Amino acid sequence: MLKDLSGIIDIQYFEDDNGGVTVMTSGGKLLVSGVNINELSAEKSAEDDCYRVIWGSDSGNSVDITDSFQGGSLKALIDLRDNEIPQFMDTINDLAVSLATEVNNVHSTGYTANGVTGINFFRDIPTTGDYAAIIAISDEVDTSTDYIATTSSADSTTANDIALAIADLGSSSITIDGQSTTYTDYTASIEAQIGSLSQNAQELSEYHQNLLATVEAQRDSVSGVSIDEEMTNLIKFQTAYQAAARLLNTADALFTTLMEAFQ
Known part of the structure; x- marks a missing residue:
């Protein structure tokens, strides 16, 4: 959900020691803090009949944050x-x-x-x-x-x-x-001009898609788990354990034989 939201507007979020998540806009407006939420709504402007994005706090304050977005699909639509x-x-x-x-x-x-x-x-x-x-x-x-x-x-x-x-x-x-x-x-x-804007938008979209794929790959390399890799390691460790067990059994048999020889 956070990934989807970050594609719409630019957000910042972090998780505390208790597992609670805090989400805010890049402009610093708090959206979620644990179980508390501040809603975003769309209101039509009386000046030009265009909709504006309104941030509403739990205390009842309302702020127009339309011009504060720096990225995301909503920012692109507003600019357009x-x-x-x-x-x-x-x-x-x-x-x-x-x-x-x-x-x-x-x-x-x-x-x-x-x-x-x-x-x-x-x-x-x-x-x-x-x-x-x-x-x-x-x-x-x-x-x-x-x-x-x-x-x-x-x-x-x-x-x-x-x-x-x-x-x-x-x-x-x-x-x-x-x-x-x-x-x-x-x-x-x-x-x-229209063709140039369209081409630039397409190239920029492809660039960010490639950048996203690179970042996700780096993230997965650090925090992701490969089932195939883990299964390979499990088999390797199991084989090593079996070999060690056989070695211990052999050593035990030799030790027993030596003890019997000196009795």
């Missing part, structure tokens, strides 16, 4: 939730806002099939929030595809220079969050 995912969400939101803005800038200058201009392809862009989660085409385009602008000429509704200009945005130079790039390169960099 509070650091990695928000960074990628910001990156994707910047991409969505830039894409919608650039497309609207081009689309609104063109003429639709029904001769209307000034129509945005995407809905209005909010100044805050997760735009990537709510990005959508404008009400006009959603109502009818006749509101899709394809030409810059009011007299030629069959031309497609606006459509081509929008298509060219994928490789055009743009600025996202102060970075000069293209949409193709920007999305590729996001994929590369």
Whole structure:
């Protein structure tokens, strides 16, 4: 159980002379001391609706210890939730806002099939929030595809220079969050970052698995018992005992013979 717990959070524990076990977090919060326990619970934060880890003492005190963890699977999940995912969400939101803005800038200058201009392809862009989660085409385009602008000429509704200009945005130079790039390169960099994080996590996991196996092998070499080895030693000692017994019997017989010879 302690091994399983140490895989979830970083803990310290020791056993006293009476066999009682004391367990505490690496931050010094007591979890178990003999028959006394202090519980950990999850409570939703009013600030961001994210759950926090709360340590409660037997005296009724409660302390948020979410940020005190230094290792374990729970620490990894908290880091992912509070650091990695928000960074990628910001990156994707910047991409969505830039894409919608650039497309609207081009689309609104063109003429639709029904001769209307000034129509945005995407809905209005909010100044805050997760735009990537709510990005959508404008009400006009959603109502009818006749509101899709394809030409810059009011007299030629069959031309497609606006459509081509929008298509060219994928490789055009743009600025996202102060970075000069293209949409193709920007999305590729996001994929590369995710791939790098995934690979690093896999390599780190393998490293710690190997380290754990090494430590457990060292522990077993000191405290572990090999049944095969003990059986081999038992047979060896039994054989030695039998040989010693035969030697004593022989010596006793010789001693008896000598005593009889002098009588």
